[in-house]
Amino acid sequence: MPNPALTEAVYYILLSLQEPLHGYGIIQNVDKLSGGRVRLAAGTLYGALNTLLDKGWIRALENEADSRKKEYRITEAGLDVLKAEVRRLRELLENGMRILGEEER
Amino acid sequence: MRKIVKKWFWVWEFDKEEQWLNEMAAKGLALVGVGFCRYEFEECVPGEYQVRLELLENQLQHAESQQYIRFLEETGVEQVGNYFRWVYFRKKTADGPFDLYSDLESRIKHLKRIIALVLPISGANLCIGFSNVGNAVRTGIGLANVGYLNLALGLLGCFGAWKLSKKRKRLEAEAQIFE
Incomplete structure (x- = not known):
């Protein structure tokens, strides 16, 4: 069975974690990517990160300098999920454009 | 100061x-x-x-x-x-703006946690209240007043849990359409 749709938060978190980031870095990156539209709240982000860790879609990198400040990065499994989601979103978008496109013009 | x-x-x-x-x-x-x-x-x-x-x-x-x-x-x-x-x-x-939760799911989870705190306490108060009032009425001695207080607290707690559940249901209905 293909993965069900990702939430907007999870989608942008996975997209952000192509490079290692800590919590606040993720919030800032998502804000930037979405042009300020998606503001991740810290509590929601914390819950999402733990779920993603459990699923093995991201992993925590140990930081020697400050072990309390954890950085995260996407895994191979996470990348597969993300790519599948982009394909799913393309289908949604193409159907929307095709069916509504005429009326929009 | x-x-x-x-x-x-x-x-x-x-x-x-x-x-x-x-x-x-x-x-x-x-x-x-x-x-x-x-x-x-x-x-x-x-x-x-x-x-x-x-x-x-x-x-x-x-x-x-x-x-x-x-x-x-x-x-x-x-x-x-x-x-x-x-x-x-x-x-x-x-x-910048300060929120702990930015989606419906985490808000619902928080509400569930609060309901899980309120309900057992209310239930326990109701049980203790019934038993105390029952004993006092049957035997003529005992803690009728304390029992009534437990009953009142228990009912109030159930009212609170009901209010929280209403809110939770509203969010859950919304979550069927939105994130």
Whole structure:
């Protein structure tokens, strides 16, 4: 069975974690990517990160300098999920454009 | 200068409590400590802070809770007090909007946690109340008054849980359409 749709938060978190980031870095990156539209709240982000860790879609990198400040990065499994989601979103978008496109013009 | 205000909120009025604390902060009184029916404030620049409160999953000393609070601190959030598992946070308004939750799912989860706190206590009060009143009526001796008090508290708690559940249902209906 293909993965069900990702939430907007999870989608942008996975997209952000192509490079290692800590919590606040993720919030800032998502804000930037979405042009300020998606503001991740810290509590929601914390819950999402733990779920993603459990699923093995991201992993925590140990930081020697400050072990309390954890950085995260996407895994191979996470990348597969993300790519599948982009394909799913393309289908949604193409159907929307095709069916509504005429009326929009 | 420190200012202490005595005030009582029921658990299910936590958003009212939060709103009141934010009104105080807007007036220039920042929360610095919490106790039983007791709020301690310190003067601040009006509007300097935004306040949020949350019922943690575990006790404050629990490693999981501490890890969560450290995580929040990284994003500019400060813990200013706690009352059992209830934790009070603040963030500088200048650092942007302050919310702990940005989606329906995490809000629903928080509500469930509060309901799970209120319901067992209410149920226990109802049981103790029935048994005390029953005993007192049957034997003519015993703790009828305490029993009535338990019954009243139990009913009130059930009312609170009902209010929270209504809110939860509303969010869940919304979650079927939106995130």
